[in-house]
Amino acid sequence: MDHVAQGVLEEAQMGDVAAFEKIVNAYENRLFTMAFRMLGNRTEAEDAVQETFLRVYTNLPRYNETYQFSTWIYRIATNVCIDGLRKRRPHQSLDVDDGEEGNRDGYERLASDEQDPLDFVVQTERCADVQRALNDLPVTYRTVLILKYIQELSLQEISDILHVPVTTVKTRIHRGREAMKERFVDVPVS
Amino acid sequence: MKEGILVTCEEAKQTLHFHLDGDDHHPHVKLAHHHRVTCAHCEAHLDQLKEVERELRSMVQLSAPCSLHERIMKRVQSTPQKRPLYGSVDRGKLM
Numbered sequence: 001m002d003h004v005a006q007g008v009l010e011e012a013q014m015g016d017v018a019a020f021e022k023i024v025n026a027y028e029n030r031l032f033t034m035a036f037r038m039l040g041n042r043t044e045a046e047d048a049v050q051e052t053f054l055r056v057y058t059n060l061p062r063y064n065e066t067y068q069f070s071t072w073i074y075r076i077a078t079n080v081c082i083d084g085l086r087k088r089r090p091h092q093s094l095d096v097d098d099g100e101e102g103n104r105d106g107y108e109r110l111a112s113d114e115q116d117p118l119d120f121v122v123q124t125e126r127c128a129d130v131q132r133a134l135n136d137l138p139v140t141y142r143t144v145l146i147l148k149y150i151q152e153l154s155l156q157e158i159s160d161i162l163h164v165p166v167t168t169v170k171t172r173i174h175r176g177r178e179a180m181k182e183r184f185v186d187v188p189v190s
Numbered sequence: 191m192k193e194g195i196l197v198t199c200e201e202a203k204q205t206l207h208f209h210l211d212g213d214d215h216h217p218h219v220k221l222a223h224h225h226r227v228t229c230a231h232c233e234a235h236l237d238q239l240k241e242v243e244r245e246l247r248s249m250v251q252l253s254a255p256c257s258l259h260e261r262i263m264k265r266v267q268s269t270p271q272k273r274p275l276y277g278s279v280d281r282g283k284l285m
Binding site for chain 2: 013058131177
């Protein structure tokens with residue numbers, strides 16, 4: 001699903017900043033939401049969104065229609081967020097083997113430590129609980145759950161964004177749901 | 191492990207996710223459904239997974255701060271674009 005007109009895209013590809021601003025308008029809330037859910041705090045989310053749009057702008061003349069524009073922009077945003085997580089702990093692998101439950105140590109916990117609820121848009125306590133559970137999840141699972149349930153993308157779009165088969169997306173969603181259930185639903189609500 | 195009508199809890203558990211994904215044509219989903227009707231444990235497990243889905247879907251959609259929008263546009267104005275590539279392009283290499 002694309003959110004900008006073809007004409008706007010072509011103008012922006014020619015370096016028209018006003019046209020590019022329309023792309024920013026169309027995607028900034030979506031990408032900020034995604035980055036915040038991925039990274040768990042506002043500062044890193046803002047930096048990730050800015051970096052995403054800069055990469056989109058500089059690479060725009062090289063965009064072709066192999067993928068939908070939406071898929072392309074989400075792929076850049078996903079890569080920027082994962083890069084951001086990697087920078088927190090440079091020597092740890094982010095990838096969770098699909099055959100394993102996944103590691104829980106390191107950068108996943110950092111996000112919740114850094115979270116500053118006062119520096120944040122109003123959100124319900126329950127929503128903050130879900131965010132903490134997400135922060136605690138291996139990045140591979142967190143990414144697919146956010147793309148599916150918060151960005152409401154189709155399995156095919158997620159597959160295109162992540163460059164993995166739909167069956168792999170499904171497996172990650174299954175394991176992600178189980179992992180969320182363990183961290184979240186099984187914990188009694190205070 | 192509790193015994194169901196034709197499948198075990200472990201087998202039923204695997205099919206819960208196919209059911210949630212709407213893949214009800216999956217061969218084991220129907221059998222697992224029969225199992226769940228008589229197994230409170232698996233029924234509760236399914237309810238908890240549905241709860242996870244509900245909670246994720248109900249997370250607040252955020253608005254990007256105005257200051258961020260301004261910062262992005264300022265940076266864009268002083269950033270050059272790359273030149274287009276011609277011929278076949280591997281999109282995966284562009285990021």
